[in-house]
Amino acid sequence: MKRARVAYGGAIHSAVEMEGSVKLADGRVVAEDAVVWLPPIEPRTVFALGLNYADHAAELAFTAPTEPLVFLKGPNTFIGHRGQTRRPADVTYMHYECELGVVIGRSARKVKREDAYDYVAGYTVANDYAIRDYLENYYRPNLRVKNRDTCTPIGPWLVDAADVADPMNLALHTYVNGKLVQQGTTADMIFSIPVLIEYLSSFMTLNAGDVILTGTPKGSVDTKVGDEVITEVEGIGRLVNTIVGDEV
């Protein structure tokens, strides 16, 4: 099942996908462009992977990490499908990152990789924007680069884990104004989903609703005000986002 959170008629609803439309929990079926899409989960602890695809690591002139490079995000940064992401007027380079998001389903501590999928509730799509102008050589990737308000669109759907046969073999695509600009496959992750769950839960407790954003393949280019950016993960969803300027 594909699940969402939407605002409609002045209220927030949980909803599911039904033949291309949105079925609210109260039974009403509405068009997908008639709702305001919210992030499909209410994030608490969100992990994001840096350089988890070897080609992206090479693109950024780093050697691939030997231990997962993980940073955390706060709830301020998340916005829903069809949302607007702000590009500050003074920056020269801001790029999208198409990512598979893994949502944890239950409390996980010291989980072995062979059991890791038992702890996954489902999957979603994220666009983990970065503003490279603000990337100092300190403490990268810093929150000023990666945790800005509106800079992490996520959704539209949370797809139940049971409906995804192999999350480690999904195509990723990014389109800017309809043009394909990034493509890859989750098969190319350096640290797989089970390895990441084993790694993180080896030293901390993961809780239901926590999210792991698994990194992005190569192909990141600058995006400008007015661009429509679509990040898509095969079988999970197609997340639409628009870049707006400071004046909005």
Added chain:
Amino acid sequence: MSRAIIKRFGRLQTEEAWVNLGEHTLELNDRQYDINQLAFAAPIAGMIYGTQLNYKGALTALGGAVNEAPYMAAPKAPILYIKPANTIAANGARIPLPDDVPKLAMGAALGVVIGHSATRVCESEALDYVAGYTVVNDVSIPHASVYRPAIAQQARDGFCPIGPWVIERDAVADPDALGVRVFINGELRQKNTTANLIRSVTRLLVDVTDFMTLNPGDVLLVGVPEDAPLAGAGDQVRIEIDEVGWLENTVVPERDWMKEGAV
């Protein structure tokens, strides 16, 4: 007496109390308690954001390395990190020491608790967004490099004791002139002051909210002084901050900590 918000152990709601820091007493519902009579829960509900290298001494401690690889320059903007929900612990809680680690660094931090949603605040109004202040132990496994987010060193369960209370903003005359002390087993091991911050509380609020919203209940840590004292299994740690209070915790082996709650 200072007005404070507390959350008692086992209760779902916060409560308003009056704390007398000098007398070690607390007045709650017209009744006076010795502070040691009460069991506290962490008094906050939001996100915890830490600030890296915000003490002049912490930056100085990097020395010439600050201009060499991988750093290449001193930071231009606040360097933030998150202490996630699993790290939050109460006054009196035990801090787990991993089996393969001899000692933990005790990071004494003033926590600025946000009262109103703060986005792009200006300098003259920044403190209006503050609900109050609390004491935080930003615990970490000692690590020299700040080049990578130190998740495995800083984000472990129980690595962020906080409390015992939030002292209301106006009870603190100047958040940029507060003495900070760390005692381990009663011995003074660190002494510093928020007067040594590179970014003052006000400046930090302006610079952080320039790019991200702080929500009510969020806590912004102003930073940890250089040379954080180390504590091992069995050590009692007390962090004091002038006008805000003191936070006490004990370090225990992680395997004992994981058994807590069992009968």
